[in-house]
Amino acid sequence: MTIIDQLTRIYPSILLQKPKNRKEAAKFQWFTTEDGDLVGIDKAALHDKEADLLSIFLTPINEKHGEPTREAQWRQILKGQDKAPDFHPPRAFRFLIFSIKDTTPDKESIQEAFQSLFPEEVPILWKNNREGMIIEEVFQENQELLTLEGIPDILMSDLYTDIRFYVSDTETHIQDARTVFLWSERAAAIAADYHLGPVVSSIEILPYLFLDSLNREDWNYMKRTVFSDMDEEKELLDTIRVFLESGSNTTLAAKKLYMHRNSLQYRVDKFIERTGLDVKKFEVAVPVYLALLQMEQ
Incomplete structure (x- = not known):
């Protein structure tokens, strides 16, 4: 039985996609599962303690007037769904897939540390407590991308855990996002299998792609x-x-x-x-x- 099946038994009014009506969407507390699926639970049927309990194995989505967050909008795109009408695509983007050696630091501390690396807030999509992806978006013509050299050492000194990154190529076409994402996930897995360095690029992974086959x-x-x-x-x-x-x-x-x-x-x-x-x-x-x-x- 999947987690969604279990939630449906407890909360029969559960929704698996957001209503187009914002007022209706605002009546629900929204979460994402470990697989990235969106679920909404009626706030009237959800007590504070239950919400805290659900937050342990689901990722809460902070709502603003019922609108989906940037993370939720990106999840739609990466699942191959049509982008939200109010999604403003960046001029360019790249994926920074991260893996954490252990879960000693709490997710909030890691999220805060990641956000501090960027001048503006970036979408961070968690896969589980040890893996996830930062989406670095470019909106300005002369905007510089983050230089990751030395970043794992900085995070190690702050969080006392080893964090490794796979960095995708920078893309400009949002319609290619899902393809790039799926490729990046595979490349990150290969980098982990071959114990490559703390920051690995798409060029560095190419020889290992042949080996993996x-x-x-x-x-x-x-x-x-x-x-x-x-x-x-x-x-x-x-x-x-x-x-x-x-x-x-x-x-x-x-x-x-x-x-x-x-x-x-x-x-x-x-x-x-x-x-x-x-x-x-x-x-x-x-x-x-x-x-x-x-x-x-």
Whole structure:
């Protein structure tokens, strides 16, 4: 039995969509479920203690004269529904999908911390107590987007919990919002599976998208083909990974690894000799790099 079925048994007058008449809508207390569904319960049948209890497993929507909040309007759009008549679309937007390591800080404290990062209030859609999404909207022509570098560290010092973000591309067409949202949710899940950094962009996720599509049999064959008996050569494999991440630039890779350029070149040549894979060639470097990423997991 779903949560909506249970609520319907307790509150037979429950509504699952808002009446167009604002006065009628104002007679109900509105909530969203963990799945993002909208529910309205008649205020006359709802006591204060019951409302507090419902707020534990439902997200209350603060009403202003019966109008849906910005969050509720965005939920409609992301579910593929027509946008509300009074929804004013931004010039551009992007999704910041967040995940919280633990639930020690209460949701209100986290919400307040998120809002403090922006000059204006932003919609925040919660999926559950540990996951959700900030929608960063652009309304002004010269409005700057939030720079997330260092933000997880700031939040860690304030909230004492690890918060990670996946940042979508900036979009300008509201009709593409649902498509971008669904893609972003998948990308955020991949970032979590591969334990990527605290802030991950859509570009950074692309190699892992290919890895995620490989089944176990394909990966085992790829590993055997690329590395054969090199499982124990971690230092050499790490060198090749950094070399490829540096655009096959020997000087740059040597600086990252704090080693002499000639020493790095020796390791690259050693890898080529042992595997027969010339990682200096682009068409060889790509599958080798993907295999190295997979081996790290």
